[in-house]
Amino acid sequence: MKINKIFSLLMASVTLLFCACQPIVDSESLSNTTDVAGVELVATQSTPGGNKITLQMATPGITGYWDYNLGRAFTDKIEFVYPIPGTATFTFTGTLGKEFFTKTVDVQVDVLDNPLDQDWYDLVSEDTAAGKTWVFDGGPSPDGKKWWYMSPPNDAASYTTAWWNAAGDCCPPVDAAGSMTFDLNGAANFTYVSGPGAAPQVGSFVLDVANQTLQVNNANILGAEEPRGNPNGLYQIISLTDTEMILYVPNNGGGTGWTWVFKAQ
Structure with missing residues (x-):
């Protein structure tokens, strides 16, 4: 009888130990609440073709x-007030529940009927x-x-x-006599010219008024030769x-x- 009790206790202990070693599986799992097609993006303008735009993701x-x-x-x-005439594409990035997605909505801006922030006009x-068109405020020689x-x-x-x-002392950049032009003709266009007669290099830009930064894409600003410039194209205003326009990089390649x-030219 004692042997049977001891055997029963031993089996119970083994069972408990086995159960304790099993991983706890959470039966709950993420699931999508809808698909990408079911996500509703709504874009409205305060006036037909106007540049005051409201974007809303309307799916609960x-x-x-x-x-x-x-x-x-x-x-x-x-x-927001959009500064660029033409067709603008805006993107919403989100999660359906268990996966991420991106979806876009287009807005046609025909008229800048709401004034822009003054920084846009200054630029x-x-x-x-x-x-x-902007040029260096000095030079091109020392x-x-x-x-x-x-x-x-x-330390800005x-x-x-x-x-x-x-x-000023000895070593101007190679494009000291160049120019760069910013415009909003259908897009935020940036045109770089290294000097008189040189072929233009066309890129784009993003002016962040709130954070006072200027991002230049697919082109260089004047004097961006290594290691002085910023490979990311981001400059602090x-x-x-x-x-006048003064830009600063806090930590360049050097x-x-x-x-x-x-x-301004």
């Missing part, structure tokens, strides 16, 4: 964010389709002025400090007026800051 249970080309909005609904002029120079890193407030006044001073 979907979370994500809008990329509205001027920035990102981590919300279902956003209203591209009041005639946004024609645009504005002239003692500060218009392309090494600055302390990671010290941009006026020239650790090395490269262009120190000053932007109708006649491990320092760098400052550019431009003037």
Whole structure:
């Protein structure tokens, strides 16, 4: 009898030990609440063809964010004034539940009937389709002025400090006599010319008014030769007026800051 009890206790212990070693499986799993086709994106304009736009993701249970080309909005609904005439494509990225998706909506902007932030006019002029051309505020030969120079890193407030006044003292960039033009003729267009008679290089740009940055894509700004420029094309705006634009990079390929001073041509 005792042997039977001991055997029973032993078997019970083995059973408990076996159960304790089994992984706990969560029977719950993520599932999609709809498919991509079921996600409703709504775009409205305050006036027909106007540039004040509201974007809304109208499907319940979907979370994500809008990329509205001027920035990102981590919300279902956003209203903004768009600066570029033509067909604009806006993207919503979100999750259906167990998988991510992207979906776009197009908006046709025919007229800029709502005024833009002043920074846009300062950068591209009041005639946004024609645009504005910018050149270095100095040179193209060394002239003692500060218009392309090494600055302390990671400190935009010290941009006026020239650790090395490269262009002013001895060594202007190879494109010191060049130009760059920003316009909104159907898109945010950026045109770089390295010097008189040189072939233009065309790219695009993003002006982030809220964060005071200028992103240049598929082209260089003047004086972006390595290691002074920024391979990512992102520059911090120190000053932007109708006649002056000062850009700064906090940490370039050479491990320092760098400052550019431009003037409207």
